[in-house]
Amino acid sequence: MRADARENRRRVVAAARELFAERGLDVPMATIARRAGVGVATLYRRFPTRADLVVEVFSDQLGVCVQAIDDALADPDPWHGFVSAVEKICAAQVVDRGFTAAFLSEFPDAVDYERERVRAERVFALVAQRAKDSGDLHPDFDRTDLTLLIMANGGITAPTPEAALAASRRLTTLLLTAFHLPTTPLPPPAPLGLYHTPLGPGR
Amino acid sequence: MRADARENRRRVVAAARELFAERGLDVPMATIARRAGVGVATLYRRFPTRADLVVEVFSDQLGVCVQAIDDALADPDPWHGFVSAVEKICAAQVVDRGFTAAFLSEFPDAVDYERERVRAERVFALVAQRAKDSGDLHPDFDRTDLTLLIMANGGITAPTPEAALAASRRLTTLLLTAFHLPTTPLPPPAPLGLYHTPLGPGR
DNA sequence: GGCTAACCGGATGAACCCGTCCACTTCGGC
DNA sequence: GCCGAAGTGGACGGGTTCATCCGGTTAGCC
Numbered sequence: 001m002r003a004d005a006r007e008n009r010r011r012v013v014a015a016a017r018e019l020f021a022e023r024g025l026d027v028p029m030a031t032i033a034r035r036a037g038v039g040v041a042t043l044y045r046r047f048p049t050r051a052d053l054v055v056e057v058f059s060d061q062l063g064v065c066v067q068a069i070d071d072a073l074a075d076p077d078p079w080h081g082f083v084s085a086v087e088k089i090c091a092a093q094v095v096d097r098g099f100t101a102a103f104l105s106e107f108p109d110a111v112d113y114e115r116e117r118v119r120a121e122r123v124f125a126l127v128a129q130r131a132k133d134s135g136d137l138h139p140d141f142d143r144t145d146l147t148l149l150i151m152a153n154g155g156i157t158a159p160t161p162e163a164a165l166a167a168s169r170r171l172t173t174l175l176l177t178a179f180h181l182p183t184t185p186l187p188p189p190a191p192l193g194l195y196h197t198p199l200g201p202g203r
Numbered sequence: 204m205r206a207d208a209r210e211n212r213r214r215v216v217a218a219a220r221e222l223f224a225e226r227g228l229d230v231p232m233a234t235i236a237r238r239a240g241v242g243v244a245t246l247y248r249r250f251p252t253r254a255d256l257v258v259e260v261f262s263d264q265l266g267v268c269v270q271a272i273d274d275a276l277a278d279p280d281p282w283h284g285f286v287s288a289v290e291k292i293c294a295a296q297v298v299d300r301g302f303t304a305a306f307l308s309e310f311p312d313a314v315d316y317e318r319e320r321v322r323a324e325r326v327f328a329l330v331a332q333r334a335k336d337s338g339d340l341h342p343d344f345d346r347t348d349l350t351l352l353i354m355a356n357g358g359i360t361a362p363t364p365e366a367a368l369a370a371s372r373r374l375t376t377l378l379l380t381a382f383h384l385p386t387t388p389l390p391p392p393a394p395l396g397l398y399h400t401p402l403g404p405g406r
Numbered sequence: 407g408g409c410t411a412a413c414c415g416g417a418t419g420a421a422c423c424c425g426t427c428c429a430c431t432t433c434g435g436c
Numbered sequence: 437g438c439c440g441a442a443g444t445g446g447a448c449g450g451g452t453t454c455a456t457c458c459g460g461t462t463a464g465c466c
Contacts, residue, residue, distance in 0.1 A: 207443075243445080
């Protein structure tokens, strides 16, 4: 591949990362191309479908998750490791609108991406088992509960990122509370009146 | 209003109710008109904006919520009333994709709809206070926590309605558990492997 | 420096959705 | 029955996005 082509590809991925985070996975391809400073054709040549671009962008995001889960497994305190992994994943997700969608989507053609995702789930199951064995995590915790939390977290929308982050933190801690033995204190609620948004053309 | 016009209006609302429930609030207006068996112009004459139609459709859905909350206030057991109200609201929401969006949207022009929604929130605050006074509900429960739960619940997506309902029930019960004093047993997890959906053009 | 293949950007046409306009139809009072 | 007003449906222009095609440009080997 020629040097300029490689540079353009890099800029496309960077632009897509920003826009996916800001606006979700369905930003127009032309917008991504414009922000990258290239033509639409260049984008389509590198990534024939949107899914190709999504996989490229979120491979390293997935890597962050995997890292968090690996760290959790290495944590000397099983419950602390479990909690910090969950919190890291949820925090990464709430500041990146596309991340949830990418994490909850299947990419039948991206074999290694799928493999990495499955591996993350498997290691997380170990983390959970360790926390159960130490008597901190409720035995009814199921491996689908992480997915459930991620979906629920993804439902959070708020006008400002700060409000969204606060709401996400409260939700996360609430669910962790439900799974923790024995009971821990509750996190503070989000600022009032910051949830509702007017019905407009934009979603 | 002429008799045939009234009938057409009724059919438009019915079609919109079905489609909003199936596909969310952003179904094309033409699709609604087609399902109702009328022309687009007829739809636009009755409901100049999409918000008008949404308000009309979800007024009675909101009525169901209000009824559930009123029932909860009349329940002799404060905690049971609180739980059943929350469960009813979440269940109604998970089988109707548009309901969440409608409940979380503001309609500055629909005065009575807004008034009803605000009243529902106020009565629900009474229900929560009663459950706190009886010692069942955690004092940290905040009135925004219902909105938080509704948003989280709205994030749940699953290929089949059954899986979505199961996931919603688990999430709801988990959060209720976190707010309940003392601890109650956890609900069963959803069936495995039913959460992830392939990335397609349809959202 | 010259040349060729790779690369680039914008133009392009198809598909979709919105909201309006207009010629035709039908209700229902008389 | 008649007739006017209310009602109807589909066509249409404007806007957006997608994904492809093509003529001009540039990198980088010789």
